[in-house]
Amino acid sequence: MNAAITVTSARTEDVDADTRASIIQVCIAAHREQDFKHLFSYIPSGGLHFLAYREQALVGHAVVTTRWLQYNDQPILRTAYVDAVATLPEYQKHGIGSTLMRHLASGISDYEIACLETDRTSFYTRLGWQEWRGPLAGRKESELIPTPDQMGIMVLATPKTPPLDLDGSLTIEYDGRFW
Numbered sequence: 001m002n003a004a005i006t007v008t009s010a011r012t013e014d015v016d017a018d019t020r021a022s023i024i025q026v027c028i029a030a031h032r033e034q035d036f037k038h039l040f041s042y043i044p045s046g047g048l049h050f051l052a053y054r055e056q057a058l059v060g061h062a063v064v065t066t067r068w069l070q071y072n073d074q075p076i077l078r079t080a081y082v083d084a085v086a087t088l089p090e091y092q093k094h095g096i097g098s099t100l101m102r103h104l105a106s107g108i109s110d111y112e113i114a115c116l117e118t119d120r121t122s123f124y125t126r127l128g129w130q131e132w133r134g135p136l137a138g139r140k141e142s143e144l145i146p147t148p149d150q151m152g153i154m155v156l157a158t159p160k161t162p163p164l165d166l167d168g169s170l171t172i173e174y175d176g177r178f179w
Contacts, residue, residue: 003054005096007103012040012047012063022058023049023084030086039084042176050107052087052100060087060100064108068173069115070139071164076173080111080158085118101127105156113164114156115172117179121152129154134167138178144171150179 015023020040027036044065052060067081082104087097105128108114118124121131132153137146153170172178 005059005099006053007100008051008053009103009107010049010051011045012043012049013045015049019051019058023051023061026058026061026088027084027086029088030092036084043083048107050100050104052096054091054096059091060096061085062100062104064104064111064114066111067115067175069113070171070173071162072168074162077112077162079172080108080114082114082116085116097123098127109159111158112160112162113158116154117150118152118154121154124154124156127156129156130166132166132170134165135169136179137169137171138174139171140174145178147178153179 010019024036024039027039028034043063046066048064050062050064051058062085063083064080065083067079069077069079071077085097085101087100101124105114116124116129125131132155135146135148136150136153137144139145155164157164
């Protein structure tokens with residue numbers, strides 16, 4: 001594992017077919033979830049992929065898409081929503097995911113906040129993410145739908161993030177899913 005890790009980024013529309021196939025393989029291997037074979041049908045153009053390479057092999061991935069969050073009754077925040085965070089199993093626990101997520105955090109400063117959903121909150125907490133404690137909801141058109149059973153929603157402040165109270169309410173705009 002001594003080889004250096006290189007992290008690059010690319011917009012969804014600039015990711016070629018071979019790289020897309022590699023991303024899908026990494027996600028399926030890391031999450032043991034075959035549904036990742038449909039990943040690119042869920043990602044809109046303009047998504048920003050962070051790619052971790054060891055030599056020429058893709059070993060880690062995360063993608064940011066633009067979503068919209070509202071904190072309490074404040075103005076809606078342009079949100080870097082993070083999905084498909086994955087590291088090949090044989091490379092896990094070697095700092096690759098942390099390196100990848102640090103690069104991601106430095107590449108989203110034009111967003112007002114970052115958000116993700118995870119069952120691995122301790123991993124993200126070590127990287128500066130904070131777990132949301134307050135009530136969560138989704139907005140579908142004008143309907144507000146509480147999501148009280150939702151767990152593992154985390155946020156990361158960017159230079160543009162307004163002051164937040166993690167016990168306040170957080171609402172996400174529906175984009176085919178809530179969280």
